[in-house]
Amino acid sequence: MQGKYRWPEGVRCVVTLTVDFDGPSHETGRQLTPLGVNSHGRYSGRRGVYRYLDLFEKHGIPGTFYVPGYDAECYPQVVKDIHNRGFEVGAHGYLHESWDVGADEEMLLRKSDKILSDLLGTKPLGWRSPSGRKSGLTVKVLKDLGYIYDSSDKDYDLPYVVRVDGKPVEGMMELPSSAFSLDDFPFYKFSMTPPSEVLAHWQQEFDTLYNENGYFMLMVHPRSGWGSGTPARARIMEDMIRYIKGHAGVRFFTVGGLARWCLDNRQHFD
Numbered sequence: 176m177q178g179k180y181r182w183p184e185g186v187r188c189v190v191t192l193t194v195d196f197d198g199p200s201h202e203t204g205r206q207l208t209p210l211g212v213n214s215h216g217r218y219s220g221r222r223g224v225y226r227y228l229d230l231f232e233k234h235g236i237p238g239t240f241y242v243p244g245y246d247a248e249c250y251p252q253v254v255k256d257i258h259n260r261g262f263e264v265g266a267h268g269y270l271h272e273s274w275d276v277g278a279d280e281e282m283l284l285r286k287s288d289k290i291l292s293d294l295l296g297t298k299p300l301g302w303r304s305p306s307g308r309k310s311g312l313t314v315k316v317l318k319d320l321g322y323i324y325d326s327s328d329k330d331y332d333l334p335y336v337v338r339v340d341g342k343p344v345e346g347m348m349e350l351p352s353s354a355f356s357l358d359d360f361p362f363y364k365f366s367m368t369p370p371s372e373v374l375a376h377w378q379q380e381f382d383t384l385y386n387e388n389g390y391f392m393l394m395v396h397p398r399s400g401w402g403s404g405t406p407a408r409a410r411i412m413e414d415m416i417r418y419i420k421g422h423a424g425v426r427f428f429t430v431g432g433l434a435r436w437c438l439d440n441r442q443h444f445d
């Protein structure tokens with residue numbers, strides 16, 4: 176899969192910047208009232224999402240926002256604004272379920288899909304599990320909903336055609352995400368790494384993937400607290416965008432747009 180024709184003509188490295196809304200759904204789903212010390216998720220809807228919309232627009236680049244259904248119910252205008260300003264909205268659970276949803280999985284996937292579809296008048300193209308959890312049923316339901324990609328798996332660093340029981344699921348790509356390296360959460364939740372060091376780490380990852388003719392997917396959260404919604408942490412995303420743009424042969428995609436391109440050039444991703 177390291178062939179020179181893997182990406183569009185002249186493109187050496189593809190980049191997707193993803194923003195997981197993770198608003199009050201995150202606290203409400205854990206039976207916490209999203210007030211006071213538990214109000215970090217509300218920052219996403221009030222400030223963080225708009226900060227990222229403005230940033231991406233300023234730099235003329237696409238972006239993908241994954242939105243839990245409950246957050247779309249709390250902040251319908253914010254989610255409409257994401258869509259109306261030309262960015263991708265993907266599904267991301269209902270109450271940001273980070274527990275085993277068992278037999279409720281299909282109901283939750285369909286419920287979240289309906290909330291976003293009704294709100295935006297168009298269906299999402301893809302889904303990212305709010306916790307990375309998936310089951311043997313997940314892909315079947317996503318396919319049934321008309322989705323063309325999942326972005327939950329951590330098992331590779333390039334997109335690939337989804338397989339179930341060894342057989343390809345035609346029309347369904349996996350665009351893996353890296354929740355422990357190309358993510359803000361572990362740095363700001365656990366290690367309290369300063370933004371300048373997080374930036375240096377992401378740049379190292381980018382350098383390596385760029386040299387491998389690769390795929391760079393970055394995941395941030397527009398919350399306060401452990402997220403990247405607040406000024407200094409959002410600023411390193413801008414620094415990162417400038418850094419990436421300083422490299423020749425880079426193209427930014429929405430995740431859905433990249434999934435479509437991969438499906439149209441499926442032979443490189445089997």
Ligand SMILES: [Zn+2]
Binds near residue numbers: 196197
């Ligand atoms: Zn999330």
